Amino acid sequence: MCGIVGLHLREPALYPRLGELLTAMLGQVVERGPDSAGVAVYGDPKLTPPGRATVSLLEADSDVVEAALRDRIPEVVTITADATTVVHAPVTADVLLAAVAAALPQATVIGSGTDVAVMKGTGHPDHLAASFGLARAQGWQGVGHTRMATESAVTPAGAHPFSVGPDQCLVHNGSFANHATIRRELRAQGVAFDSENDSEVGARFVAHHLAHGADLEKALRLLCERFDGFYTLLVATGDSFAVVRDAIACKPALVAETSAWVAMASEYRALSVLPGVESARIFEPEPEEVYVWKR
């Protein structure tokens, strides 16, 4: 199954409530994916302070990260969020990523950029949200996922979101059928993978096309052409929030929109916690139609 929730805030007065709302939404899709969960938070002043780059890591405790980076990068700050360590510093994302790669070769990067922090773990999504401190998070956009694993192991690295390009993230409900073929093709073009997970292939595919000049809508249209299987995808970037479903559209998706926010979820119950949902425009995304909202 898997559960997806996402919230793109239009009304800045709601930014301080992003984490509280996302936590409530995530709590409504626990039954859809009780084995692991992850979130991406955009614009939190503690996780991604202005003027600094942020990298999210697995398999790297915060004291290890701090000790390894202290001599390479100035003013490193680390934050522990369950299995994830979030690290930020007043350098570019590329510099921080290079330092992490050199000093912490065993760590898995699960997010990077200037606006996004990604936190993942295994276990009950409500407990994970608490250990992420999600309810206190602020920002302008957030994405969450509860996972019922079908295609690869239940590990923090197998949890969604998959964030493989700057300030990008992707969450997936479904299963790709031809991911092994596409992974081979992308590897042949020099794309590196962290796992054998099918959803990571979707995220790498989108990131690859964004890096080669496609906009998000174009990248998702290409994904529809190239990928077989079942998918409802929610994809976020540093300025966009997008939804697409496969041609059969068997995986559920609902979008609700008001002047204050755009939200997407697997089920209405996750939207029911949002302020003003009574007057929202609610619809199911059409199969193979790409919906993009810009900041």
Next chain:
Amino acid sequence: MEALTGTPPEATVPATVVDLGSSSVRDLNQALHAPDAALRATHWRVLNPRGAHSVACGLTEDLSVDIEGHVGYYCAGMNQRATVAVHGNAGVGVAENMMSGTVRVRGNASQSAGATAHGGLIVVEGDAAARCGISMKGVDIVVGGSVGHMSAFMGQAGRLVVCGDAGDGLGDSLYEARLYVKGTVKSLGADCVEKPVREEHLAELAELLKAAEIDEDPAAFRRYGSARGLYHFQVDNAGAY
């Protein structure tokens, strides 16, 4: 959405009110399933469903249930005899496997509305999403708006009336069931064909629209049904297997 509290029910006998903000769906369904449910009240109102699954499913008595808000999956599933109205949208599989009675959705219905339903009437006043009436086995479904792709897929009996448009693959692999569409059909599924509308069809359409309380002219609809070409194995196709 309508105000959820403070509005007196239309029935002269006061309704029994269950607030899902404070009661569980299990409590509600057990009360509706109780042997004396119809004696205690024939009219029930359910408040604050907030997308909950399986609301008012498995009913077997002549009850009238008004649900004031949006519901999740399988609302009024397996219904027998009861009249259930959703004053909002319904999630996946509303009235799935219904046997008799009436289920009315005032808003939109998600995919697989009325799946495998054997009898009774389902009215969706808004749109129904993909696979509306999949494997329908005798139910009547009237949709005020449009239906999504693969509607009436593998339908075996019953009638589907669509006042708007139908998506791709209408009536794919249809056994029987009569399909009426007023708007455009994006494409017909395998073995589904347009058929002439005769007097008896106009009469049954008028009857269905009246029962659904939807004001449309039966003469504006076109009829689709099974070409019955998939009923029997054809030896000419043996090479394809």
